[in-house]
Amino acid sequence: xxxxxxxxxxxxxxxxxxxxxxxxxxxxxxxxxxxxxxxxxxxxxxxxxxxxxxxxx
Numbered sequence: 001x002x003x004x005x006x007x008x009x010x011x012x013x014x015x016x017x018x019x020x021x022x023x024x025x026x027x028x029x030x031x032x033x034x035x036x037x038x039x040x041x042x043x044x045x046x047x048x049x050x051x052x053x054x055x056x057x
Contacts, residue, residue, distance in 0.1 A: 003037055010035055
């Protein structure tokens with residue numbers, strides 16, 4: 001999938017989710033979102049639990 005299409009789909013879905021949250025929840029949720037798109041197939045690690053542990057150190 002092309003990154004531009006993916007980014008557009010994520011933004012649309014996020015907006016729909018935020019609308020639902022604002023409608024159903026009493027908590028205030030910010031509309032300020034940041035998206036980081038990464039190809040996970042290009043990462044060196046295939047065990048993401050181990051990668052997370054390494055990043056915490």
